[in-house]
Amino acid sequence: MTVRSFKSALLSPNLAGSLWMIAAMAAFALEDAFVKQAAKDLPVSQVLILFGLGGALAFWGLARLKRETVFHADVLSPVMKIRFVFELVGRLFYILALALTPLSSTTAILQATPIFVVLGAALFFGESVGWRRWSAIVIGLVGVLIVLRPAGDSFSLLSLLAVIGMLGFSGRDLASRAAPATLSTNVLGFYGFITIIIAGILFYFWEQPIVIVPTQSHLQALAAAVALGVVAYTSLMKAMRTGEVAAVTPFRYSRLLFGMLLGVVWFGETVDIQMMIGCGVIVASGLFILWRSNRVRS
Numbered sequence: 001m002t003v004r005s006f007k008s009a010l011l012s013p014n015l016a017g018s019l020w021m022i023a024a025m026a027a028f029a030l031e032d033a034f035v036k037q038a039a040k041d042l043p044v045s046q047v048l049i050l051f052g053l054g055g056a057l058a059f060w061g062l063a064r065l066k067r068e069t070v071f072h073a074d075v076l077s078p079v080m081k082i083r084f085v086f087e088l089v090g091r092l093f094y095i096l097a098l099a100l101t102p103l104s105s106t107t108a109i110l111q112a113t114p115i116f117v118v119l120g121a122a123l124f125f126g127e128s129v130g131w132r133r134w135s136a137i138v139i140g141l142v143g144v145l146i147v148l149r150p151a152g153d154s155f156s157l158l159s160l161l162a163v164i165g166m167l168g169f170s171g172r173d174l175a176s177r178a179a180p181a182t183l184s185t186n187v188l189g190f191y192g193f194i195t196i197i198i199a200g201i202l203f204y205f206w207e208q209p210i211v212i213v214p215t216q217s218h219l220q221a222l223a224a225a226v227a228l229g230v231v232a233y234t235s236l237m238k239a240m241r242t243g244e245v246a247a248v249t250p251f252r253y254s255r256l257l258f259g260m261l262l263g264v265v266w267f268g269e270t271v272d273i274q275m276m277i278g279c280g281v282i283v284a285s286g287l288f289i290l291w292r293s294n295r296v297r298s
Contacts, residue, residue: 017243
């Protein structure tokens with residue numbers, strides 16, 4: 001490789017977009033870890049409310065800086081109401097999974113989201129999905145079952161929290177495709193975190209916990225989670241707008257590596273062969289679906 005070709009590779013939009021995507025996934029994984037850390041001592045409802053407040057304020061500030069209208073009439077559109085329900089389910093159950101189950105397995109199950117998005121697009125939007133992608137969807141579901149290991153002695157019903165959260169995020173992503181174009185990413189982010197606050201309030205009445213006054217370490221963990229969430233969201237937008245979607249999107253799966261690493265190093269979790277096989281099946285299925293989707297469009 002010549003010096004000129006090396007420089008051109010470094011300046012490639014696809015390379016830049018891929019690096020932005022990896023940065024986004026690392027930030028998302030760290031966000032999950034800080035939320036899990038805060039939920040060790042604080043009730044989940046408090047974590048949801050405080051985390052939601054911080055994120056909503058951050059995205060409200062970003063929207064104001066860009067002179068974007070936060071309180072837009074399109075927020076009350078039918079599609080946004082559907083998106084709200086899925087967002088609430090996804091956020092609530094995913095944070096419950098972070099609090100009550102290992103970070104590594106929760107992150108692994110989340111990687112099945114693109115598979116279910118394609119499944120939902122075929123069932124509800126009438127998108128054409130050939131037998132190859134249907135086969136990959138089924139194989140991806142097998143990968144989720146390998147991670148869950150429902151027939152094993154180590155299976156816990158708590159593992160289903162991550163599955164419900166993942167299904168909620170899949171529905172949210174599908175609804176986002178039909179969301180009004182008048183709503184910017186900052187506005188969608190603002191209402192996403194408002195949804196977390198509402199989820200926390202609802203869960204508070206169900207959980208009825210003893211309210212704990214957050215310590216400085218709790219507030220620092222939640223502040224770090226909010227800051228990382230904003231960085232992750234911004235990096236994700238930059239990734240999708242810098243490189244080609246086909247070149248950048250596969251690096252979403254780097255979140256699995258970061259999540260597993262944090263689970264092992266930070267929380268002392270163990271990752272066995274069966275989980276690694278399940279993760280490999282999920283990632284391989286998702287990448288194949290992405291490859292086939294891009295090939296069909298071309």
